[in-house]
Amino acid sequence: MRVKPRFKDIATVRSGLKKENYLADDGIAGVVYLADRLGKPVLIEGPAGTGKTQLAKSVADMTGARLIRLQCYEGLDESKALYEWNYKKQLLRIQSDKKSDSWSEVHDDIFSEEFLLTRPLLEAITSEEPVVLLIDEVDRVEVETEALLLEILSDYQVSIPELGTITAKQIPLVFLTSNNTRELSEALKRRCLYLHVDYPDLEREKEIVLNKVPDISDNLADQIARIVRSIRQLDLKKAPSVSETLDWARTLMLLGIETIDEKEAKETLHILLKYQTDIAKAAKELSVTK
Amino acid sequence: MPVLDLMSGFIVELRNAGLPVSLTENLDAMEAVKVIPIEDRDAFKYALGATLVKNNAHWRVFETIFEVYFSLRGPEYEITQDGQPDDFWREMQEQIDQVKGQGEGKGSGGGMDSLTPEEIAAMLMRALMSGDQAMMRALAKQSVQRFAGMEPGRPVGGTYYLYRTLRNLDLDNMLQKLMDANREMSNQQLSSLEERLEKDEFESRIEQFKQEVESEIRRRLVADRGAEAMAKTLRKPLPEDVEFMHASRDEMQSLKKALYPLTRKLAARLTRKRRHGRKGPLDFRNTVRHSLSYGGVPADPKFRYPRPSKPELMVVADISGSVAAFARFTLMFVYAIQNQFSKVRSFVFIDGIDEVTKFFKSTEDIGEAINRVNTEADVVWVDGHSDYGHAFEVFFERHGKDINSKTTVLLLGDARNNYHAAQSWVVKEMRKRARHVYWLNPEPKSYWNTGDSIVGEYGAHTDGVFECRNLRQLESFVENLA
Numbered sequence: 214m215r216v217k218p219r220f221k222d223i224a225t226v227r228s229g230l231k232k233e234n235y236l237a238d239d240g241i242a243g244v245v246y247l248a249d250r251l252g253k254p255v256l257i258e259g260p261a262g263t264g265k266t267q268l269a270k271s272v273a274d275m276t277g278a279r280l281i282r283l284q285c286y287e288g289l290d291e292s293k294a295l296y297e298w299n300y301k302k303q304l305l306r307i308q309s310d311k312k313s314d315s316w317s318e319v320h321d322d323i324f325s326e327e328f329l330l331t332r333p334l335l336e337a338i339t340s341e342e343p344v345v346l347l348i349d350e351v352d353r354v355e356v357e358t359e360a361l362l363l364e365i366l367s368d369y370q371v372s373i374p375e376l377g378t379i380t381a382k383q384i385p386l387v388f389l390t391s392n393n394t395r396e397l398s399e400a401l402k403r404r405c406l407y408l409h410v411d412y413p414d415l416e417r418e419k420e421i422v423l424n425k426v427p428d429i430s431d432n433l434a435d436q437i438a439r440i441v442r443s444i445r446q447l448d449l450k451k452a453p454s455v456s457e458t459l460d461w462a463r464t465l466m467l468l469g470i471e472t473i474d475e476k477e478a479k480e481t482l483h484i485l486l487k488y489q490t491d492i493a494k495a496a497k498e499l500s501v502t503k
Numbered sequence: 504m505p506v507l508d509l510m511s512g513f514i515v516e517l518r519n520a521g522l523p524v525s526l527t528e529n530l531d532a533m534e535a536v537k538v539i540p541i542e543d544r545d546a547f548k549y550a551l552g553a554t555l556v557k558n559n560a561h562w563r564v565f566e567t568i569f570e571v572y573f574s575l576r577g578p579e580y581e582i583t584q585d586g587q588p589d590d591f592w593r594e595m596q597e598q599i600d601q602v603k604g605q606g607e608g609k610g611s612g613g614g615m616d617s618l619t620p621e622e623i624a625a626m627l628m629r630a631l632m633s634g635d636q637a638m639m640r641a642l643a644k645q646s647v648q649r650f651a652g653m654e655p656g657r658p659v660g661g662t663y664y665l666y667r668t669l670r671n672l673d674l675d676n677m678l679q680k681l682m683d684a685n686r687e688m689s690n691q692q693l694s695s696l697e698e699r700l701e702k703d704e705f706e707s708r709i710e711q712f713k714q715e716v717e718s719e720i721r722r723r724l725v726a727d728r729g730a731e732a733m734a735k736t737l738r739k740p741l742p743e744d745v746e747f748m749h750a751s752r753d754e755m756q757s758l759k760k761a762l763y764p765l766t767r768k769l770a771a772r773l774t775r776k777r778r779h780g781r782k783g784p785l786d787f788r789n790t791v792r793h794s795l796s797y798g799g800v801p802a803d804p805k806f807r808y809p810r811p812s813k814p815e816l817m818v819v820a821d822i823s824g825s826v827a828a829f830a831r832f833t834l835m836f837v838y839a840i841q842n843q844f845s846k847v848r849s850f851v852f853i854d855g856i857d858e859v860t861k862f863f864k865s866t867e868d869i870g871e872a873i874n875r876v877n878t879e880a881d882v883v884w885v886d887g888h889s890d891y892g893h894a895f896e897v898f899f900e901r902h903g904k905d906i907n908s909k910t911t912v913l914l915l916g917d918a919r920n921n922y923h924a925a926q927s928w929v930v931k932e933m934r935k936r937a938r939h940v941y942w943l944n945p946e947p948k949s950y951w952n953t954g955d956s957i958v959g960e961y962g963a964h965t966d967g968v969f970e971c972r973n974l975r976q977l978e979s980f981v982e983n984l985a
Contacts, residue, residue, distance in 0.1 A: 223543070223546050239545045239546065239549060240549045240552070243539070243545070243546045243549040243550060243553070244549060244550075244553045247535055247538070247539070247550055247553060247554075250535075250538040251531065251534055251535060251538070253531070255553075256557075258559060259559075355775070393559075393764060393768075394767060394768060394771050395768050395771050395772060396768060399523075399525075402557040403525055403527055403528060403557075405557075406531075406553040406554060407552070407553050407554075407556060407557045407558075408553060409559040409562065411559075415707075436700075439700045439703070439704065440696075440700065442703065442707075443699060443700060443703045446703065448870055473696070474694055474696065475694055475695065475696040478696060490866075490868055494868075498699075499695075499696055499699055
């Protein structure tokens with residue numbers, strides 16, 4: 214089952230991601246490379262809006278694989294994550310020719326793959342073509358539901374009582390993201406490589422802005438990155454995320470602003486910050502320096 | 504030392520520092536090391552981090568230990584500077600000459616060793632000004648060599664050397680100097696926004712330089728004493744294990760940072776607990792009503808789910824010197840999850856007592872409210888030494904009538920009463936009226952009831968006295984409370 218590795222070395226991962234407009238730092242590229250080599254899932258944690266989900270998407274694009282996404286939410290269960298029997302079809306099968314089949318034949322027949330509805334997890338491992346599986350916001354499911362994931366994460370297989378065990382045809386790259394609203398179970402963490410994606414540093418953020426916002430001047434991007442860094446150092450309820458930085462950059466572009474001065478910064482702060490107390494604090498901090 | 508030995512020593516040290524490294528994770532790390540070339544330090548570090556550290560709060564500890572065990576062995580860290588690439592060396596020499604040219608005009612040669620401390624400071628300022636990384640690193644090395652006064656075998660901690668080095672470089676005034684120089688250089692008046700940005704930039708550079716110095720000191724110490732001994736002296740508690748009463752300023756910062764995510768998680772857990780509580784008894788009326796739609800067959804049994812009421816909380820905290828930090832953290836903690844309680848009221852005292860609920864009501868910013876508590880609350884009655892007895896008496900007189908069967912009273916403090924009258928009957932009265940009365944004590948249990956601590960006397964009248972020395976203990980207490 215061991216397929217040949219997808220990436221030659223870490224630098225390949227990095228340049229590949231860059232081509233997909235995702236600027237990875239050493240840590241990110243290194244962990245993606247390791248995930249491929251060791252055949253292990255990656256658990257990505259970090260503040261909201263730092264490109265956790267985007268990483269999975271970009272890796273899928275880079276490798277030309279299909280992205281299968283399982284969005285987690287409270288109350289997610291087996292029938293929505295793994296598989297479900299197609300009851301209606303089974304009923305039809307039973308009713309269609311009542312006389313011809315014996316019971317055992319019908320029984321064997323209605324629990325065959327034809328009547329199985331695959332859900333994202335099963336689909337990811339039965340797929341013939343390469344896939345990237347993204348399990349998004351895994352911290353939203355209950356602790357008990359996490360157990361559903363364990364078999365597939367460690368052995369890449371799913372056990373269905375009526376059918377037996379289905380093993381993966383190829384090992385997919387698996388990404389789990391978490392916003393860290395609760396502590397994930399030890400069992401889950403143990404099976405994964407851990408990657409913490411934090412707010413990017415100054416240079417990387419500037420590069421991201423330059424990359425994602427067309428026609429922005431180097432000077433403006435630099436100024437944006439620096440202001441955002443200063444704001445993040447304040448003690449805020451919610452620090453601005455990368456996506457908010459990008460929104461802000463786009464807004465400034467639309468307004469035709471070339472260099473940010475205090476007034477403009479204050480007037481557009483609400484794009485970066487979403488709480489009134491935060492906005493007031495940032496406005497105060499940015500204007501009074503001495 | 505072969506990598507394998509180094510690895511196992513490294514992992515033992517991680518476990519000693521309190522990181523939960525399991526056997527499988529250990530094996531994963533070994534696998535990972537196989538596919539990552541050890542020469543690539545950064546990749547190597549991230550590979551070990553990804554396999555061994557599954558909690559971001561532990562990353563700092565991991566980084567320190569990693570540095571001690573691995574980073575310091577690379578060729579670029581040779582202590583003698585023979586291995587320097589030529590052009591870099593030449594460039595630096597030029598810079599040195601430049602500085603010297605401005606100075607007394609001594610002849611060049613002899614590298615950095617011939618520089619006076621003032622010249623080094625001047626060079627550092629130029630490096631910080633231009634953000635020249637290589638120069639900063641070289642200067643960090645040089646200044647440690649010059650100023651730290653390290654002697655082999657001397658049993659002194661790294662912080663001592665750090666202090667000595669930084670004192671000689673006068674880093675405290677460096678920021679101001681940089682700002683002044685910057686203002687001179689730019690011709691037009693800087694707007695306050697620009698100035699602020701410049702300041703942040705310089706601050707981060709200075710911080711970076713400090714870290715260079717620190718790691719240089721560490722590297723020398725490791726070379727002197729060996730990795731294992733060094734790791735032991737560097738061992739720092741994880742944020743959740745830092746003791747409130749003895750936290751340094753840095754640790755306070757990291758505690759504050761750890762507090763918010765912790766409360767968020769706790770709140771999520773408590774909400775969930777409340778919603779998915781145990782199944783209640785059969786709700787007969789509801790079941791019959793729903794059975795009508797099935798023709799009178801009770802096909803869909805309905806249950807009565809218990810709705811535990813949210814407790815009302817009264818926090819009474821001693822904020823005198825030694826336990827102030829603990830009181831602050833507990834107040835922050837309680838207010839961060841205040842929607843888990845139906846009502847929170849808070850009181851602070853030293854020998855007088857004052858209600859501070861209003862500070863938290865008037866602002867959304869808990870940090871600011873805490874600051875106001877420290878500065879504005881009227882807590883001194885006679886001499887500003889803790890007097891639990893008097894404070895409790897006044898509290899009971901003024902607010903005793905508000906304590907009812909829904910109220911949980913939290914008393915915070917070390918119960919070091921300076922030999923005043925205990926007035927423990929107040930606590931007894933409180934307990935009669937309240938749902939629960941708990942005492943949280945930030946001192947280690949072995950210190951209780953020693954000296955002027957009378958926690959036992961008060962404790963006898965409460966529903967429980969809990970040791971609450973660190974965030975971990977505080978969290979688990981609050982979880983059981985709500």
